[in-house]
Structures are given as structure tokens and as C-alpha cells.
Amino acid sequence: MRVAVVGAGPAGVRAVEALVAAGLTPVWIDEAPDGGGRIYQRPPPGLLRDPGKLYGFEAGPATALHAALDALKPRTDWRPETLVWHLRPGAQRLSTLHRGRQAELAYDAAILCTGAMDRVIPIPGWTWPGVTTLGAAQIALKTQGCGIGRRVVFLGTGPLLWLVAYQYAKAGAQVAAVLDTTPFATKAMAAPGLLRGGTTFAKGLYYTAWLRARGVRIAEGITPLAIEGTAHGVTGVAWRDSAGRTHHVDCDATGMGWGLKPEAQLADLAAVPFRFDAQQHNWVPQRDAAGRTPVPGIYLAGDGAGIGGAEVAEIAGARAALALLEDSGHRVDAAQVTRLDARLARQARFRTALERAFPFPAALARAMADDTILCRCEGLRAGELRAAARAEAATGPAPEVNRAKAFTRVGMGRCQGRICGAAAAEILAAELGRDVAEVGRLRGQPPVKPIPIAPAAEAA
Amino acid sequence: MKLVRLRDDARPRIALTLEGARIEAQQGDTLLTALLAAGAGYLRESEFEDGPRAGFCLMGACQDCWVTVVGRGRVRACATLAEPGMEVSRG
Ligand SMILES: Cc1cc2nc3c(=O)[nH]c(=O)nc-3n(C[C@H](O)[C@H](O)[C@H](O)COP(=O)(O)OP(=O)(O)OC[C@H]3O[C@@H](n4cnc5c(N)ncnc54)[C@H](O)[C@@H]3O)c2cc1C
Numbered sequence A: 001m002r003v004a005v006v007g008a009g010p011a012g013v014r015a016v017e018a019l020v021a022a023g024l025t026p027v028w029i030d031e032a033p034d035g036g037g038r039i040y041q042r043p044p045p046g047l048l049r050d051p052g053k054l055y056g057f058e059a060g061p062a063t064a065l066h067a068a069l070d071a072l073k074p075r076t077d078w079r080p081e082t083l084v085w086h087l088r089p090g091a092q093r094l095s096t097l098h099r100g101r102q103a104e105l106a107y108d109a110a111i112l113c114t115g116a117m118d119r120v121i122p123i124p125g126w127t128w129p130g131v132t133t134l135g136a137a138q139i140a141l142k143t144q145g146c147g148i149g150r151r152v153v154f155l156g157t158g159p160l161l162w163l164v165a166y167q168y169a170k171a172g173a174q175v176a177a178v179l180d181t182t183p184f185a186t187k188a189m190a191a192p193g194l195l196r197g198g199t200t201f202a203k204g205l206y207y208t209a210w211l212r213a214r215g216v217r218i219a220e221g222i223t224p225l226a227i228e229g230t231a232h233g234v235t236g237v238a239w240r241d242s243a244g245r246t247h248h249v250d251c252d253a254t255g256m257g258w259g260l261k262p263e264a265q266l267a268d269l270a271a272v273p274f275r276f277d278a279q280q281h282n283w284v285p286q287r288d289a290a291g292r293t294p295v296p297g298i299y300l301a302g303d304g305a306g307i308g309g310a311e312v313a314e315i316a317g318a319r320a321a322l323a324l325l326e327d328s329g330h331r332v333d334a335a336q337v338t339r340l341d342a343r344l345a346r347q348a349r350f351r352t353a354l355e356r357a358f359p360f361p362a363a364l365a366r367a368m369a370d371d372t373i374l375c376r377c378e379g380l381r382a383g384e385l386r387a388a389a390r391a392e393a394a395t396g397p398a399p400e401v402n403r404a405k406a407f408t409r410v411g412m413g414r415c416q417g418r419i420c421g422a423a424a425a426e427i428l429a430a431e432l433g434r435d436v437a438e439v440g441r442l443r444g445q446p447p448v449k450p451i452p453i454a455p456a457a458e459a460a
Numbered sequence B: 001m002k003l004v005r006l007r008d009d010a011r012p013r014i015a016l017t018l019e020g021a022r023i024e025a026q027q028g029d030t031l032l033t034a035l036l037a038a039g040a041g042y043l044r045e046s047e048f049e050d051g052p053r054a055g056f057c058l059m060g061a062c063q064d065c066w067v068t069v070v071g072r073g074r075v076r077a078c079a080t081l082a083e084p085g086m087e088v089s090r091g
């Protein structure tokens, strides 16, 4: 049986491990030069790889995952630096690109472990050089030993906000401020549920306390007003506190993000139906608890199937592989299945509390000023989307995001709406007086990332 | 945007060029790191005249870090390792 696994993060590694244990030799593909995924991403050769320094409290799991990864590579058809840019479920084929060369790959079953990326809300000034996502700020430090600036403001909400601020301060950067859009009270209310998460919650408290103890400026329940800057870069951040007072802090870089969203374009191309998950406030591909989708032969695991974090990704990867094995007539260890299912259920309860602690501030996106750049690929401003929505509503059928895309080019740029999609949907929903779930989501298109023209044409 | 080297910054040096001017980088740098740590400030101009850009996601998703390398064409600076002698131009 030809099995393909896309992604070599926590989910992909544990999926491949279970497949290999059952005697299969999957094709294993990752766009990155090495495995590890986002949380356990390895620096390129030439940089030091001291797990304690790179991964902090996560050094143990990181080392274990890397060991599994390296042991599995020779037992699979391992293809790093290879992008899967298309997936055709009818033909059961993947289209790949490796160093400019394109290939087609037939599969009987595929496990997609494609991970997540930062969810962002555009605010004035967010395209200045020196503004990055929170994840990007972490990647710069973890894989390049660099800070995005000398004096950095971290802005947004979620566990990554506090983690990255802590990692920067520890590495010797000056953290000018941590600005959390979530009020303290919201987090406090979720605390009892968060305790179920054990060490994850404890780590979060530790980072916050550590930053406070070092006198880092912290503000919660804030409304960001602008990232100030010039063509030469960022100069400061302005915000409003919950009492309505405005504040300003000088900085030369800003990392921002509001939680994560699945990188689910391949699942979309595979024709897996999506649903709006109100708790996560994300569109997620449909799957059962084991990772089976309604599309035969397509399985999903990890953050690409809905945000769950690294620990869940490892369990879900193994579980999806067992589902695939079960469905294809292999004998699987029932006790192992039960154990994995119990761990997934426990983690799901913790996740509910975490989402309550750091809710996506939809109101912030909805209130975006008309002249704020919404789509950074196309230079499109929020007001242009609003105007298009109004015009469409007056004349045509009920608008949704894909129609808005055709009229305004929102989400049509080189990133395919990965960056602006969440905020664009909020603006459209607000303008039309609808629920965000009703305006739909930007559909994925091949190639999932820009590739040289020739390979795309050949496969068409 | 100026990337600041905070650790592991004593790696072997490599030289490349940006718009013909020599830039010193370190082995293991991505092109984005090489340019922005050396003081290039930005990587491309937005086609929509809303200013310079210097990358945003650093994970190959936003496509805001495109630069051109002689012999390779357009690449994402965040996902391409710097190599000695590379001739790079913005956008
Ligand atoms: C930038 C960033 C930093 C993060 N840091 C932390 C952290 O410090 N701590 C924490 O707890 N969580 C962190 N997270 C959350 C993270 O998503 C999970 O912890 C965990 O990495 C999820 O594992 P995964 O296996 O589902 O996906 P990932 O680890 O994201 O792995 C997905 C892999 O799939 C590959 N891939 C995706 N699409 C394709 C394609 N089309 N073709 C080929 N390959 C593809 C990617 O290159 C990647 O290696 C971070 C997330 C991001 C985006």
C-alpha cells in the first residue's frame, strides 16, 4: 500500500512512527530542509543545536522527537525540501516540487500533518519593516540566533505572546512591553479549567511572573491603535487601555499575533468539507476524533486539523496512523487505541479552557479603520472591502468571501489569503450584519504556494 | 528593520552582494537574516506604493520576503540559505 505523510512536525513524526512499526514504508514529505515542524524546528547546519537553549522547558520532548525523526528517515522514502503544491483526491495523486523540479506521486492513503500559522489582525502600520508575527519572532531567535530588533514590543494574545516575550528577554533582547488584548479577568475566569492542562498552564504562569519580576511593562485588556514607523522601520506602538487612556512606547520592532489558524489548504484541495469551529474561531477541516475525514484515504492530524498544540499533535499523529491501518485491514493494538483516545479527550477539555482564556478579539478586526491596509499582498484597504460588500449587497446575491475576493482582490495575492483571510471575513460579516460563519472562507487553490510557472502548467 | 544577533554569532563568515554591494553574513544565515542583520533595512518595495517590506512570517507562508538571486530567480529570503558569492537584488 502506498501511504504518503505530508509534514514532519510532531504529528507527522508520530504518524510515520506508527506506520513503520506496522511494516509500511511511507513516502514522507516536508517543505523544510529538515523535520521538527514549528515548535521543534531545527536551525540550519552551522548553528549550535543545544536543545536547552533552543527549546527551554520543551528540550526533553524536542530531543525525543528529533531522535525519532532521525531514526525514521532511513526507514521511509524521506523527501525534505519538497513542497506538496497540489492534491487531487479523484486521481489520488500529489504534485510535488523539489528544487525547481516537479513530480507526481500516486497514493492509496495520505495523512496530512501540515501544521498552523499565526492568526493576525491588521492594525495601522503593520506592514512596516520590523513588524513580524509572533511565530516569526520566535523563528528568528530559535533558528537564526537573532532578535527582530533591539527593543521589541510583543502584541496580541495567546500563549505564544508570553512565551516569545520570555524567550526574547532571556536571550538578552530588551522587551519594551507585552500588550495583551485579553483582559486579566478573562484569563482568571478560565484558570480552573486551565489547571487540567498541568504543566502547560504552569509554564504560562511562570513566563508571565518572570517577566513581571523583571519589571517588563505589561498591559492587559488593551486596544492597539497603531504601530508607528517610517520607511526605515518601526519607532513605537500606541494603544488604549481599558479606561480609555492612550499610551505609547518606543521600540524598533514589533511581534504580533492572535493565536493560530490551521494550514489546511491541502485538506481543502482534497475536498474535505470544512466547518466553522466557534470555540477556536477558525474554519477547520472535518474529521472524527481519530483523524478520519469524509474523503476515503485522507487522514488529518496535528494543528492542521484544528489547533491543539504540540502534545496533542503527537498523540493525534499516532492515532490517525492507527485509523489508517485499521481501515486498510491491518491489525492494531486495541489497548493502544484506547489509551490514545483517552489522552486526546483529556487534552480537548484543556483546550476549551485555553480558548476561553485567550479569545480571538473579533471586534478589533471588525473595527478596523477604512484606511488600514487589510491585504498586504494586494495593498487593499479595509474600506475598499466594505464598499464592495455594500455595493454587492445592494445589487447581487448574498455576498461571501470568495465573491468579495473576485471583486476586490482580497486574498487573491501571493499568500492566498493566509494572512488577511480571518480579518477580511470579520469585516465582511460586520458590514453585512451577519455571523462570521455565514460569510464563508477563502477556498484553497493550487498551487498552495507560488511555484515557477512551468510545473503548474505541465500538471494542469 | 535591523536583525540583532543575540547568540551563536561567531560562525564562519561568508560574503555575498546586495545590488552589487558586498555584504558579510555568517554560515547558516538565511538570505533574510544575512541582509537584514547587515543593515539592508528592507527586502522589497510593495508594488502598491505603500512602502518597503521586510518579510512577516519567516516560515514561507506570506511571500513578503521575495528577493532575486542571479542564477536562481525569485526566492523567498526567509526560506533560502545564504551562500558565498550569491548576487542578490531586492524584490
Ligand atoms: C511559527 C510558530 C511557532 C510556534 N512555536 C510554538 C512553541 O514554541 N510552543 C508551542 O507549544 N507551540 C508552538 N507553535 C504551535 C505549533 O503549531 C505546535 O506546537 C506544533 O508544532 C504543531 O505540530 P504539527 O505537527 O501539527 O505541525 P508543525 O509542527 O507546524 O509541522 C507541519 C510541517 O508540515 C510541513 N508542511 C506544511 N504544508 C506543507 C506542504 N504543502 N508541503 C510540504 N510540507 C508541508 C511544514 O514545513 C512543517 O514542517 C508554533 C506555531 C508556529 C506557527
Ligand code: FES
Pocket (backbone or CB within 6 Å): B054, B055, B056, B057, B058, B059, B060, B061, B062, B063, B064, B065, B076, B077, B078, B079
Ligand atoms: S517572510 Fe513570509 S514567506 Fe518569507
